[in-house]
Amino acid sequence: MKLLLIEDNEELLKSISDYLTHEKNICEVAGTFDSAREKLALYTYDCIILDLMLPDGNGLNLLKLIRKEGIESSVIIISAKDSLDFKLAGLDEGADDYIIKPFHLPELYSRIKAVMRRKNHNTSSLLEFREITVDLLSMEVTVNTTKLNLTKKETYLIIYFINNENRVVTRQAIASHLWGDYTDNLDNFDFVYQHVKNLRKKITDAGGEDYISTVYGLGYKFNS
The missing domain is CATH 1.10.10.10 (Winged helix-like DNA-binding domain superfamily/Winged helix DNA-binding domain)
Known part of the structure; x- marks a missing residue:
């Protein structure tokens, strides 16, 4: 799979990227709203891992933009915000899953694979x-x-x-x-x-x- 990881915490970003790359995925990274938007305009991804709190913008606004522009990538939100309101807001805007920080990397990868299985089940493989x-x-x-x-x-x-x-x-x-x-x-x-x-x-x-x-x-x- 080709994945885009959008997260401003450099240490966490590197840990996620190293783990998923080791699992034979292609990972690209973005630490800001603007850099993520630039990559989304140039390339396609199977799944996007999206943090809600970015230094130059709100992850929910980026999610709205992704869905408005018809980008078909699956989206999994990763966030320290664990209230029901935030979860519902993310899912209502078109996220496929929502995972609370801190999390174990194998759990994140299992969520990614589950989302992709659901997507492939609903479309021709x-x-x-x-x-x-x-x-x-x-x-x-x-x-x-x-x-x-x-x-x-x-x-x-x-x-x-x-x-x-x-x-x-x-x-x-x-x-x-x-x-x-x-x-x-x-x-x-x-x-x-x-x-x-x-x-x-x-x-x-x-x-x-x-x-x-x-x-x-x-x-x-x-x-x-």
Whole structure:
């Protein structure tokens, strides 16, 4: 899963990020209302972990903005405010769950997985593009009836391409989607080329078409 953690306590933010990254998730972080809003405008996330008390804004207002703009990410509020009124306000504004600080990290991760299971149960778990099918629950990719042996990054990459059909996506955008904030200080994104090359080969070796075209000087485009 790709997660956005919005929390101004740097120590807690690092603890949550380290734990969830260790559990094989992609984590991006934001410590302020404005930085969170910027990331939400640029990238998509499976689940957002949202603190209510931010130094430059109210988390509830950010939640209202998320739902108003049609962002489909699941949202779990984390807050030290444990009154019923705050819980109801968060849930009424569209949060999927509300967890009180302090909490154990395994409990938070269990809540995230439970929210995602409910979401996937209510929607199709299959992402399909012509002969390519991705099962979003098992994370298996098939071309016609042939199962591809993809790495986790290659699986995320084909999902990203299908979800951005006919759009030019930059190498930086791909790197940020697959590796999160760890790409901020990189000098180049040449490693993206190798992942795209490997994905292309595995699809075509299984009898699929190569829908990925290189847009020189910019990045790639997944063509329909």
